Amino acid sequence: MAPMISVSALSKEFTLHTQGGARIPVFDRLDLEVMAGECVCLHGPSGTGKSTLLRSLYANYKPSSGHVRVLHGKDIVELGSAEPWQIIEVRRRTVGYVSQFLRVIPRVPALEVVAEPARLAGVPEAEAQNRARTLLKRLNIPERLWSLAPTTFSGGEQQRVNVARGFALDYPILLLDEPTASLDAANRQVVVELIKEAKARGAAIVGIFHDMEVREAVADRLFEVTAYRRDAA
Numbered sequence: 001m002a003p004m005i006s007v008s009a010l011s012k013e014f015t016l017h018t019q020g021g022a023r024i025p026v027f028d029r030l031d032l033e034v035m036a037g038e039c040v041c042l043h044g045p046s047g048t049g050k051s052t053l054l055r056s057l058y059a060n061y062k063p064s065s066g067h068v069r070v071l072h073g074k075d076i077v078e079l080g081s082a083e084p085w086q087i088i089e090v091r092r093r094t095v096g097y098v099s100q101f102l103r104v105i106p107r108v109p110a111l112e113v114v115a116e117p118a119r120l121a122g123v124p125e126a127e128a129q130n131r132a133r134t135l136l137k138r139l140n141i142p143e144r145l146w147s148l149a150p151t152t153f154s155g156g157e158q159q160r161v162n163v164a165r166g167f168a169l170d171y172p173i174l175l176l177d178e179p180t181a182s183l184d185a186a187n188r189q190v191v192v193e194l195i196k197e198a199k200a201r202g203a204a205i206v207g208i209f210h211d212m213e214v215r216e217a218v219a220d221r222l223f224e225v226t227a228y229r230r231d232a233a
């Protein structure tokens with residue numbers, strides 16, 4: 001079986017053009033494969049590059065060297081060299097991303113924010129809305145808030161809308177950046193259940209989970225993100 005995600009010899013270094021071209025090496029020659037149904041937790045001290053790796057898997061960052069490949073339908077797409085339209089397609093159908101903070105779009109109601117990914121992927125409107133309602137209900141967002149834009153929602157409510165949006169479509173690959181950081185125990189448990197269900201249907205998941213209970217409940221293994229070492233260059 002082909003891995004859903006394949007990272008090989010991936011290195012990332014940032015260049016700060018606005019600060020005299022300062023160079024920040026983050027990680028160096030990472031290799032990682034994630035299979036369908038597997039959940040890998042990115043691990044390591046603060047600043048080693050966990051978020052940078054997760055964003056690289058979503059093609060937010062281009063590799064400095066090395067490759068990130070994802071299985072998109074029957075094709076293998078190399079994200080570093082893919083055309084922008086291919087990245088859009090991969091994000092539309094294959095890779096879902098739950099960031100820590102919801103990027104709130106003014107005036108768009110929570111229900112629409114959650115239903116949008118399914119709609120964009122071609123799911124019929126009624127079905128997309130139903131799925132969004134079910135998720136908002138499971139994540140304990142009061143129904144009176146569904147028609148309001150999440151701009152004024154609490155941090156935890158915004159995070160739950162974000163989680164609902166990430167699970168609104170059965171993405172084959174899911175990237176989760178601390179999806180439970182602002183949640184109470186009951187809602188953390190709902191997210192754990194959603195992750196387990198996604199694994200059971202064969203999703204390949206890569207996440208950052210600082211909460212030990214969540215990590216132990218969902219992660220099949222830890223992947224140590226090691227910071228760049230000059231002597232390894």
Ligand SMILES: Nc1ncnc2c1ncn2[C@@H]1O[C@H](COP(=O)(O)OP(=O)(O)OP(=O)(O)O)[C@@H](O)[C@H]1O
Binds near residue numbers: 024045046052
């Ligand atoms: N867009 C960027 N431009 C420049 N430097 C960046 C950028 N994003 C991250 N970095 C740098 O890369 C390094 C790794 O950051 P990253 O956020 O990936 O670490 P992390 O392991 O996720 O940390 P934490 O656990 O604290 O969230 C840091 O030194 C950070 O300053």
